[in-house]
Amino acid sequence: MTAAAPRQRLTSHRRGLGGERLAALLLMVKGYRIVSRRYAALGGEIDLVAKRGRTIAFVEVKARRDLDDARVAITPDKRRRLARAARHWLSHNPWAVGMTLRFDAVFVAPRRLPRHLANVASLATD
Template identity: 35%
Template sequence: MAKHNELGQWGEQIAADLLVTKGYAIVERNWRVGNMELDIVAMKGSRIVFVEVKTRSSDFVDPADAVDRRRMMRMVRAAHSYVRSREIPHEVQFDVIIIVGNPESGATPRVEHIADAFLPPLRTVR
């Protein structure tokens, strides 16, 4: 497995563990539809939460910069497909978890959980 894939899996496990300690229930991991993916789908009370996990091995590039408008739109489209495929009536929330660290270093990674990181854009119905 490529190093960046290992780093991503490591980060997603840290993120999932963090969410569980905060009272979230993990529903799915790495859910795919077409060429889109949701890293983590969780429940917090009656709300369904779609979580984007960004892991980097150093602070040289801020992982938060990787969650740009284009990435948000892909996440919203994937979440829409997920909700429609399961006919889910719940409120939705979009979170981002940023992890900076390296599993090989043995050091504790820096983890930041941004709950309700963004609101999905409203679309005009035509």
């Protein structure tokens, strides 16, 4: 590992946290309430869990140099880990079981408006 690697990791981590804050703000402006942030379980992490009306959105936030890079960063393996974490979250939040559940994504890039895409993956991805 080079001396620059820890610095690069820290920079990426900070960019990701900033992207999550921006994504949460965008969702709140759209009428969502953030229920949970960075929920980690069973080898997966859900960046944001948001509620609007009778819908629960498990939101993956991708902050990249451009929006196209962000879109392709949600791989099938990432979707499986998200699905496992979402099912775990639901097992600990039974009030949400009867609601509409979906996976959303918010893509963030410098000097661009963040882009929210609803229903990008299925909960049954495992």
